[in-house]
Amino acid sequence: MSAVRDGARQVMAWLHGWTGLLLGWVLFVMCLAGTLSVFKPEIGRWMRPETIATADRATALTAATGWLSKNAPNSFGWYLTLPNDRMNTVEATYDPGTGFVYRALDPVSGAPVPRETLGGEFFYRLHFELQMPFPWGRLLASLAAAILLLGLITGIIAHRRIFKDFFTFRPAKGQRSWLDGHNALGVLALPFHLMISFTGLLTLATLTMPWAISANYGKDMAAMFQAFQPGHVDRPAAGRPGSLAPLAPMLREAERRLGRPVGRVTVEHPGDAAAVVTMFRDDARQIAYAAGAVSFDGITGRVLADYTEARPALQTYGVAYGLHLARFAPLATRWLYFLCGAMLTLAVASGMVLWVVKRRERGPLSRGNRIVERLNAGVLAGVPIGCVAFLLANRLVPLGLPARAETEVSIALWSAGAAVLLGTLLPPRHAWAVLLGTLALECAAAGLPGGAFADGVQAGVSGALLVAAGASGWLAWRQWRRPAPTPRRRTRAQLA
Amino acid sequence: MGAHLRRGWGYRANIATRAVAGSIGAYLVAACFAAAAARTLPMNRLDAIVPATMLAFLVAPGVTIWAFLAPGPLRALAGVLGSAALLAGVAWAAGMPAA
Numbered sequence: 315m316s317a318v319r320d321g322a323r324q325v326m327a328w329l330h331g332w333t334g335l336l337l338g339w340v341l342f343v344m345c346l347a348g349t350l351s352v353f354k355p356e357i358g359r360w361m362r363p364e365t366i367a368t369a370d371r372a373t374a375l376t377a378a379t380g381w382l383s384k385n386a387p388n389s390f391g392w393y394l395t396l397p398n399d400r401m402n403t404v405e406a407t408y409d410p411g412t413g414f415v416y417r418a419l420d421p422v423s424g425a426p427v428p429r430e431t432l433g434g435e436f437f438y439r440l441h442f443e444l445q446m447p448f449p450w451g452r453l454l455a456s457l458a459a460a461i462l463l464l465g466l467i468t469g470i471i472a473h474r475r476i477f478k479d480f481f482t483f484r485p486a487k488g489q490r491s492w493l494d495g496h497n498a499l500g501v502l503a504l505p506f507h508l509m510i511s512f513t514g515l516l517t518l519a520t521l522t523m524p525w526a527i528s529a530n531y532g533k534d535m536a537a538m539f540q541a542f543q544p545g546h547v548d549r550p551a552a553g554r555p556g557s558l559a560p561l562a563p564m565l566r567e568a569e570r571r572l573g574r575p576v577g578r579v580t581v582e583h584p585g586d587a588a589a590v591v592t593m594f595r596d597d598a599r600q601i602a603y604a605a606g607a608v609s610f611d612g613i614t615g616r617v618l619a620d621y622t623e624a625r626p627a628l629q630t631y632g633v634a635y636g637l638h639l640a641r642f643a644p645l646a647t648r649w650l651y652f653l654c655g656a657m658l659t660l661a662v663a664s665g666m667v668l669w670v671v672k673r674r675e676r677g678p679l680s681r682g683n684r685i686v687e688r689l690n691a692g693v694l695a696g697v698p699i700g701c702v703a704f705l706l707a708n709r710l711v712p713l714g715l716p717a718r719a720e721t722e723v724s725i726a727l728w729s730a731g732a733a734v735l736l737g738t739l740l741p742p743r744h745a746w747a748v749l750l751g752t753l754a755l756e757c758a759a760a761g762l763p764g765g766a767f768a769d770g771v772q773a774g775v776s777g778a779l780l781v782a783a784g785a786s787g788w789l790a791w792r793q794w795r796r797p798a799p800t801p802r803r804r805t806r807a808q809l810a
Numbered sequence: 811m812g813a814h815l816r817r818g819w820g821y822r823a824n825i826a827t828r829a830v831a832g833s834i835g836a837y838l839v840a841a842c843f844a845a846a847a848a849r850t851l852p853m854n855r856l857d858a859i860v861p862a863t864m865l866a867f868l869v870a871p872g873v874t875i876w877a878f879l880a881p882g883p884l885r886a887l888a889g890v891l892g893s894a895a896l897l898a899g900v901a902w903a904a905g906m907p908a909a
Contacts, residue, residue: 322879329878464871471875515867525841526848526862530855530907537909541856627857634864 327472331669334465335686337458338666339693340444344458345662346697347441348510349655351434352640352648353775355401358433360775361708362418363768365403365429369421371396372562375579377424378404379561386410387585394579397421398596405435417719430718431708436726437701442518445727449521456515456522463511465665469500489675492668499661506654507661513638516631542628545621547590547609549582556587559615568593568608571620578604581612589613595622597641602632663694688745692737695749698786699756700730705779706760747794754787824883832877835890840870842897849904 334341350357369377374397382392389409396404403418416435417426432439443451483494500507520527531538539546558581568576577596583589589612594604606622623629636642640651670687673679679687704726711721733752737745761779847862848855873890880886 325878326875329875460867460870463867464874467871468875512867516864519863519867523841523844523863523866526844526859526866529845529848529862529901530859532906538856625857627853627860630864631860 323472323474326468330465330468330472333461333468334662334665335669337461338662338669339689340454340458341462342659342662342666342694343444343697344441344455345655345659346701347437348514349652349659350437350701351441352643352652352655354434354438355398356434356771356775357437357705358401358403358405358418358431358435359771361431361433361705362403362427362429363772365418365420365427366769367420367422368402369397371576372565374404374419374421374424375561375565377422378406378419379424379558379581379584381419381424382406382408382581383558383584389414389584391580391582392584394581396576396579398575398577398598403427415719428713429708430713431722432719436704436723442514452518452521456518459511459514459518462662463508463515466500466504466507466511470504473497473501489668489671492664492671496661496664496668499657499664503654503657506651507658509637510655510658513634516634517638543621545607545609545619547592547618549588549590551583551586552588554587555585556589556613558584558589558591558612559610561591564591564610564615565593567610567617571608571617572606572622574599574606584612587613590618597636597639598644599642601636601642602629603636603639603641605629605632666690666694687742688738689734691740691742691745691749692734695746695753695786696730696733696737698782699733699749699753700726702753702756702760702779702782703729706756709760709763743793743796747790750786750790750793754783754790757783757786827883828877828880828886831880831883831886831890832874835877835887835894836870836873838894839873839890839897840866842894842901843869845901846897846904849901849907855907855909 375394378394379392382389386392386408388411391408393407394404395401395406402421404421404424405416406419407414407416409415416432417430418433419425420427439445442455444455445451446454483498484490515522527535527538539548561579565576565579572593572595574595575598576593577598578594580592580594581589582592591610591612593608593610595606597603602623607619608617608621609619610616611618623632640648643651666686667690670679670683670690673683674687704722707722707725711718711725715721733749737749739745740748757779761776761783844862844866847865848858851858851861853861873893877886877890880889
């Protein structure tokens with residue numbers, strides 16, 4: 315009996331299951347990292363507890379560019395995010411001569427902070443680059459996002475009673491409970507899930523779907539970029555040294571013209587006579603991302619371009635992009651993003667578990683499904699272990715260690731790898747208990763130590779870690795106490 | 811169930827054909843749709859890119875679903891390739907817009 319000859323609903327359920335299985339674990343990593351990225355600045359502050367100095371934007375920008383002029387004068391560009399009410403440091407991406415690095419700069423001294431770390435940037439990059447080289451990570455992430463959108467649509471079609479299942483949960487009933495949980499997680503935040511998968515696809519559209527662009531511009535990408543960003547000044551380096559004019563007056567002028575605080579500053583060819591400084595308005599108070607910018611000649615401080623996006627089609631794209639990044643979101647909305655993201659992460663995880671549970675209740679698992687069962691324990695519990703290991707490493711790796719930030723990342727990846735391996739080798743029932751127990755201890759160890767509740771942000775992140783410790787500890791304990799599963803393993807004779 | 815073990819090569823070929831139509835084929839249709847829409851929407855050549863690209867991302871899952879609902883695997887493949895060719899033809903006929 316061919317699955318595809320059954321009714322449309324069954325076909326959709328079949329497609330939902332198989333496409334979900336195909337990239338479910340990748341999606342889990344993306345959803346988890348994306349959810350954490352909602353609080354990227356706050357995670358960054360939690361990971362740099364010693365750096366409590368604050369400075370206004372002009373002081374911080376002057377300090378940062380002063381330090382960069384001495385330590386990264388030959389970088390192609392400096393890409394800076396100025397401090398704001400969520401973040402006290404200057405986030406800087408620059409090339410000190412050894413390739414581009416990302417560092418948080420002290421807002422007063424301009425030098426990298428002592429506890430060198432990627433902070434929330436690690437989760438942000440993991441979310442869409444998956445620790446893979448360009449462009450493979452982004453392509454895989456886009457494919458996973460396309461599968462997520464497909465999974466949501468097929469899930470909706472396969473689903474008989476969306477409204478009724480809103481209110482349905484039948485606990486402790488095996489497959490039924492997993493299905494109810496999976497449905498509730500998917501349906502309760504369905505508009506968010508649809509929005510986030512669709513806008514996620516759009517953020518990488520120039521890479522994955524460039525055909526509308528090439529249809530209308532052919533190979534003339536320069537013309538396209540000029541039309542796309544009329545305010546962008548693309549000026550080649552002059553090859554003669556030049557010294558940057560003070561940036562504080564440019565900042566004042568940009569904020570006067572934009573009518574809003576500046577959020578990001580880029581300096582291209584910083585030590586060159588053709589240096590260009592571009593200042594972008596902050597992303598608060600409007601959904602659209604990077605809605606306006608003012609560019610200056612870096613040497614004379616003269617305004618080269620001043621542009622605020624007002625074309626409806628481009629604004630639509632900016633709003634879609636901004637909806638995904640959620641930088642516009644005030645605190646309450648940010649928490650909503652976080653909760654919806656967590657629900658999506660759990661929907662993906664429960665879907666993966668459901669795949670196995672459903673097949674186990676029908677009889678002995680095939681070899682392939684036994685592998686899925688083990689990888690489920692390994693990945694679904696092991697990847698969070700890696701994420702929390704990153705936070706824990708931040709507290710344990712000594713300050714001043716060479717390549718300290720990269721060491722934290724290595725620890726996170728090796729922990730995740732070890733956890734996945736362990737989860738795959740142990741029998742599934744023990745694997746879940748052991749890994750979730752480890753996760754609980756890890757969360758508690760990262761969340762408890764001294765200074766953890768020094769201010770609102772420290773308390774918020776540490777509190778979230780303790781909640782996670784409690785939840786995973788409870789799950790581990792339940793799993794450990796649970797009697798060995800007695801799947802109704804029917805023999806072939808019984809089935810017949 | 812173990813039923814998949816009893817399913818023959820016919821079933822596998824059916825699924826494989828639909829999978830090709832629903833993955834590579836769906837992307838092909840979406841790409842051709844993006845090009846055709848970008849050239850035919852009544853907007854300037856820059857603005858048209860935005861709705862063309864956005865809609866292409868909705869066309870793709872639509873085609874994937876259709877590839878698995880079509881009456882037969884070859885019909886699915888032919889339908890997908892046919893729509894891609896049709897959209898490519900529209901894009902070609904419209905030609906690249908003047909600057």
